[in-house]
Amino acid sequence: MSIEQLAETARAMVAAGKGIIAIDESTGTIAKRFAAVGVENTEENRRAYREMLLTTPGLGEHISGAILFDETLRQSTKDGVPFARVMQDNGIIPGIKVDKGTHALAGFPGEVVTEGLDGLRERLKEYYGLGARFAKWRAVINIGEDIPSGTCIEANAHALARYAALCQEQGLVPMVEPEVLMDGDHDIETCYEVTEVTLRALFDALYNQNVMLEGTILKASMVVSGKDCAEQASVDEVAESTLMCLKTAVPAILPGIVFLSGGQSDADATAHLDAINRMGPNPWPLSFSYGRAMQSAALKIWAQDPANNVAKAQAMVHARARDNGLAALGRWSQAA
Numbered sequence: 001m002s003i004e005q006l007a008e009t010a011r012a013m014v015a016a017g018k019g020i021i022a023i024d025e026s027t028g029t030i031a032k033r034f035a036a037v038g039v040e041n042t043e044e045n046r047r048a049y050r051e052m053l054l055t056t057p058g059l060g061e062h063i064s065g066a067i068l069f070d071e072t073l074r075q076s077t078k079d080g081v082p083f084a085r086v087m088q089d090n091g092i093i094p095g096i097k098v099d100k101g102t103h104a105l106a107g108f109p110g111e112v113v114t115e116g117l118d119g120l121r122e123r124l125k126e127y128y129g130l131g132a133r134f135a136k137w138r139a140v141i142n143i144g145e146d147i148p149s150g151t152c153i154e155a156n157a158h159a160l161a162r163y164a165a166l167c168q169e170q171g172l173v174p175m176v177e178p179e180v181l182m183d184g185d186h187d188i189e190t191c192y193e194v195t196e197v198t199l200r201a202l203f204d205a206l207y208n209q210n211v212m213l214e215g216t217i218l219k220a221s222m223v224v225s226g227k228d229c230a231e232q233a234s235v236d237e238v239a240e241s242t243l244m245c246l247k248t249a250v251p252a253i254l255p256g257i258v259f260l261s262g263g264q265s266d267a268d269a270t271a272h273l274d275a276i277n278r279m280g281p282n283p284w285p286l287s288f289s290y291g292r293a294m295q296s297a298a299l300k301i302w303a304q305d306p307a308n309n310v311a312k313a314q315a316m317v318h319a320r321a322r323d324n325g326l327a328a329l330g331r332w333s334q335a336a
Contacts, residue, residue: 001171006215014256014285018064022291024097037303056314062325065093084131096132111152124170134173161205177219184226199249239275252283261293269293277330
């Protein structure tokens with residue numbers, strides 16, 4: 001696939017007022033979400049839940065793409081239509097999570113590195129054949145006593161860049177996600193410093209591995225106070241710090257940036273995105289790629305009665321998509 005086609009897909013992923021829904025929870029993670037609402041973690045329940053999400057009427061008005069887990073990309077609706085086709089018919093680009101999760105970084109206690117490069121070329125080839133047009137790889141950076149180390153940041157940036165180069169070789173737009181975790185009692189200034197260093201390392205690595213930035217999307221964490229910090233930054237402080245950090249470290253040629261919700265409440269994730277876009281104009285479209293912040297309210301409704309609450313749960317999915325779509329334009333207000 002040519003860089004023009006990759007760039008076109010990347011631009012479509014961040015089309016005005018549209019964002020990405022992340023429904024790529026591993027079987028272990030969805031088990032925890034299901035357990036919290038009393039749903040048994042069976043393949044059929046996972047399939048039915050994701051069918052509810054992906055067949056939400058009008059979803060394509062505010063959602064440009066969805067990140068799926070391996071199992072979901074291979075599944076179909078109860079009527080036998082592959083999910084990838086359902087998505088394409090509704091103008092939603094199928095994406096796939098391809099990393100194999102985080103593992104302890106040997107020699108560096110408290111730090112992790114994401115694995116999954118072995119055999120990735122073959123997997124990407126297969127995913128393209130199954131209809132995926134973009135992929136996602138998440139790196140995790142912890143903030144704590146004397147961490148992150150430079151080694152941890154470099155190891156994760158290198159893996160993200162290798163993954164991105166392999167994606168582009170196989171015709172998939174790489175979404176690179178270096179998540180700086182909210183866990184901890186650090187202040188917003190510390191989060192800013194770590195995020196800036198991480199982003200600089202990432203774009204250095206992408207450049208060194210000949211990754212074409214015009215066919216790449218960044219999934220970024222916002223610059224926020226640690227969850228246990230006594231002083232929580234205001235919505236405007238988060239927006240200002242996040243924008244300053246991105247403008248300092250991210251090349252303007254990138255087609256767009258989507259934010260992860262990363263443990264923020266649904267309302268905070270939307271309010272922060274809206275405030276960021278009200279401070280424009282910015283060098284890139286700034287949108288969302290939310291998982292929990294798009295799903296949690298709908299999951300609770302669906303779980304109460306999976307057979308009969310589909311329409312009610314879908315109405316909630318659509319409402320969250322609409323709110324975040326408006327926030328991606330800087331036009332959301334809590335009153336709406």
